[in-house]
Amino acid sequence: xxxxxxxxxxxxxxxxxxxxxxxxxxxxxxxxxxxxxxxxxxxxxxxxxxxxxxxxxxxxxxxxxxxxxxxxxxxxxxxxxxxxxxxxxxxxxxxxxxxxxxxxxxxxxxxxxxxxxxxxxxxxxxxxxxxxxxxxxxxxxxxxxxxxxxxxxxxxxxxxxxxxxxxxxxxxxxxxxxxxxxxxxxxxxxxxxxxxxxxxxxxxxxxxxxxxxxxxxxxxxxxxxxxxxxxxxxxxxxxxxxxxxxxxxxxxxxxxxxxxxxxxxxxxxxxxxxxxxxxxxxxxxxxxxxxxxxxxxxxxxxxxxxxxxxxxxxxxxxxxxxxxxxxxxxxxxxxxxxxxxxxxxxxxxxxxxxxxxxxxxxxxxxxxxxxxxxxxxxxxxxxxxxxxxxxxxxxxxxxxxxxxxxxxxxx
Numbered sequence: 001x002x003x004x005x006x007x008x009x010x011x012x013x014x015x016x017x018x019x020x021x022x023x024x025x026x027x028x029x030x031x032x033x034x035x036x037x038x039x040x041x042x043x044x045x046x047x048x049x050x051x052x053x054x055x056x057x058x059x060x061x062x063x064x065x066x067x068x069x070x071x072x073x074x075x076x077x078x079x080x081x082x083x084x085x086x087x088x089x090x091x092x093x094x095x096x097x098x099x100x101x102x103x104x105x106x107x108x109x110x111x112x113x114x115x116x117x118x119x120x121x122x123x124x125x126x127x128x129x130x131x132x133x134x135x136x137x138x139x140x141x142x143x144x145x146x147x148x149x150x151x152x153x154x155x156x157x158x159x160x161x162x163x164x165x166x167x168x169x170x171x172x173x174x175x176x177x178x179x180x181x182x183x184x185x186x187x188x189x190x191x192x193x194x195x196x197x198x199x200x201x202x203x204x205x206x207x208x209x210x211x212x213x214x215x216x217x218x219x220x221x222x223x224x225x226x227x228x229x230x231x232x233x234x235x236x237x238x239x240x241x242x243x244x245x246x247x248x249x250x251x252x253x254x255x256x257x258x259x260x261x262x263x264x265x266x267x268x269x270x271x272x273x274x275x276x277x278x279x280x281x282x283x284x285x286x287x288x289x290x291x292x293x294x295x296x297x298x299x300x301x302x303x304x305x306x307x308x309x310x311x312x313x314x315x316x317x318x319x320x321x322x323x324x325x326x327x328x329x330x331x332x333x334x335x336x337x338x339x340x341x342x343x344x345x346x347x348x349x350x351x352x353x354x355x356x357x358x359x360x361x362x363x364x365x366x367x368x369x370x371x372x373x374x375x376x377x378x379x380x381x382x383x384x385x386x387x388x389x390x391x392x393x394x395x396x397x398x399x400x401x402x403x404x405x406x407x408x409x410x411x
Contacts, residue, residue, distance in 0.1 A: 013195065014133040018142050020193050021126045022149035027182050028119055029153025029269075030160075031096055032061075034179060037162040037247040037262045038172050048105050051248075055372025057105075058244045061112035062364035068120020069361060073128075073354020081125035081350060082194045088121025089187035093180045100176030124354035129194065131341045131353075137284060139341065143334035144280035151276075151330060154269035158247065162262025219355050227402030228340055232360035234395025235298065235336075238305060238388035239329040240364035242268060245371050246321075249381045254314055264318060271325030280334040290339050291403045294332055298396040301328040302389050309385045363391075 035042065039054050048054060068088075076084045095115030102108045127143070134142045164170040219225065247265045250256040256264055279297060283290045304324040311317055337353070344352035371384035 014130075014135065014142070016193050017130050017133045018145050020189060021130055021146045022152075023189070024122060024126060024186055025146065025149030026153040026156070027179070027186050028092075028122065029150040030157045030182070031092075031115065031119075031153075031176075031179050033154045033157030033243060033265075034161045034175050035099075035172070036244060037158055037265065038165045039248055040251065041165060042108075042172060046102075046104055046108070050372070051375045052369060052372040053105060055244065055368040055370075057108050057112050058240075058368035059365050060109045061116040062240065062361060062368070064113045064116030065120040066116075066358055066361040066365055068117055069124060069354040069358035070351075071354075072121045073124035073350040073352070076121075076125040076128060076350040076354075081129050082190060084121045085125050085190050085194070086187050088118045089183055089190065090118070091121075092118025093183040093187070094118070096176050096180040096183060100173045100180065123357045124350040127337055127341075127353045128350040131337075140280040140284040140334050140338040141277065143337050144276040147276055147330055147333050148273045151269035151273045154243070155266040158262040158266040158269075159259065160262070162247075162265075163259045166258045166261065219352060222343065223402040224343060225340070225352075225356075227399045228336060228356060229359035230402075231294070231298070231395040231399040232336060232356060233363045234391045234393075235301075235329045235332055236360040237363035237367050237391045238301070241367040241371050241384055241388045242305075242324075244368040245375070245381050245384065253380060253382075254317065256314075264321065267318060267321045268325035268328070269330070271322040272328065272330030275326035275328075275331035276334055279331045280338070283335040283338065287342075290335050291399065294335055294339075295396055295400055297327050297332050297335075298392060298399075301332075302392045302396070304328070305385060305392070306389050309382050 035057070042048070043054055072084055072088070092115050095111050095113070095118055098111030098114060099108055100111075102111055126146075130143065130146060131139065161172065161175055164175065165172050246268070247261050250264055251261050279293055283293050286293075301324055304320045304327060308317055308320040308324060311320065337356075340352065340356050367384075367388070370387070371381055374384045374387070375381045
């Protein structure tokens with residue numbers, strides 16, 4: 001039996017974990033997107049002179065976030081996931097507070113660095129706990145529910161900051177203080193809900209092949225894992241380019257104003273929820289077709305991203321943004337995570353997922369700054385979109401090639 005622990009009120013432990021980590025992503029993505037619609041206001045208030053400098057705020061955050069993926073995964077496997085998660089979220093809250101008080105670009109970068117380091121403790125430990133707790137036949141769909149928290153957080157961040165700052169003229173700083181409080185609440189929830197030590201031993205000892213640990217061979221010796229790394233880099237590149245620069249593109253190049261900027265930007269996130277739930281359900285039902293589903297989704301996402309900037313009509317732009325959200329990164333994520341969990345050693349979940357997310361998130365360091373440089377050089381962000389599309393197509397091709405031959409042992 002995959003789950004034996006139940007809460008006092010009868011809710012199964014794995015369901016509590018799904019809700020907990022869904023809320024964790026909600027808070028994380030509220031922070032990640034709350035500044036993006038109001039970058040022009042922050043730029044003007046603090047006297048920042050270039051788009052590349054504004055892109056650097058996101059790049060520094062994601063550089064620190066990415067740098068934590070491998071060490072946090074390794075430490076979580078060695079000392080415990082819960083031990084890594086809680087201090088990480090406290091550091092995350094401190095970083096958000098620093099951004100809220102920042103009087104200059106330098107302090108924005110310092111706060112972003114702390115927030116990135118703190119958030120960097122989340123991915124590997126969280127998905128390791130959930131992968132061990134959730135029944136394997138429900139893993140993809142449950143992971144999609146967890147991931148839907150990122151869509152909710154994006155909506156809160158984009159729409160909330162657009163409405164309060166652009167629409168009502170509020171200062172952007174209190175938004176960071178409120179977010180810091182929510183982060184600390186999540187750290188407290190981790191202490192109350194996660195029962196890792198006993199739970200982890202129970203599940204790992206029951207798994208076949210549980211003596212396997214993450215090693216250089218398991219991380220890099222399997223071409224399927226390498227293909228997953230490359231594809232996740234490509235997928236994340238397009239997504240984080242969109243998350244960082246879409247609001248600015250809509251405002252400065254497509255004429256969107258006020259709350260409409262946040263609403264249009266959040267369409268990507270809202271459309272992603274039904275897409276992720278649908279396609280993860282399909283992948284759970286047809287486990288041997290996971291890669292086929294992923295490849296199809298990536299090609300459709302590339303096409304819709306191209307059409308988003310190619311069309312001149314803003315109504316059609318919104319339609320293609322919805323389609324990109326439905327078929328894009330958040331729809332692919334739960335299937336890829338489930339796929340990686342299938343081929344990962346059971347005692348090395350955190351380390352393996354940390355490496356996987358490290359390669360994906362490297363693109364989030366590059367994409368905001370590169371797109372900002374392209375904008376400074378050309379006066380438009382359209383070329384940045386085309387670069388992202390090409391990278392997605394390359395990643396899709398690599399994933400296809402690395403899965404042409406079936407391994408001798410099926411997982």
